[in-house]
Amino acid sequence: MEVRIFKPAKTAMQSGRGKIKDWIMEFEPTDRAMPDDLIGWVGSADTRKQVTLHFHTKEEAVEYAKKHGHTYTVQEEKTRKIKPKAYADNFSYSRLQPWTH
Numbered sequence: 001m002e003v004r005i006f007k008p009a010k011t012a013m014q015s016g017r018g019k020i021k022d023w024i025m026e027f028e029p030t031d032r033a034m035p036d037d038l039i040g041w042v043g044s045a046d047t048r049k050q051v052t053l054h055f056h057t058k059e060e061a062v063e064y065a066k067k068h069g070h071t072y073t074v075q076e077e078k079t080r081k082i083k084p085k086a087y088a089d090n091f092s093y094s095r096l097q098p099w100t101h
Contacts, residue, residue: 001027001069001070002028003025003027004027004073005025005058005062005075006026006075007020007024007058007075007077022054022055023054023055023056023058024054024061025052025061025064026052029049030046030048058074058077062074
């Protein structure tokens with residue numbers, strides 16, 4: 001069974017980074033989604049796509065996948081470069097371009 005191990009990105013709907021600390025393991029879909037004729041909802045017989053496992057480290061997730069006989073794919077973490085900024089920098093004398101409205 002194929003699983004994917006990754007660290008989630010920060011959602012666009014929040015400014016904090018609280019839910020991106022853990023590593024997540026998800027099962028790859030094995031059955032295609034089909035629309036229901038009566039209701040029109042999209043469904044599948046694959047119930048494993050509803051399962052997400054959370055781990056503190058990547059090594060724990062890989063160890064779990066090996067222990068249970070899953071083949072895994074690890075997507076490496078993308079680090080974010082945070083540039084410290086201050087509002088006062090808009091008005092500093094060392095600014096390269098003049099500040100305009």
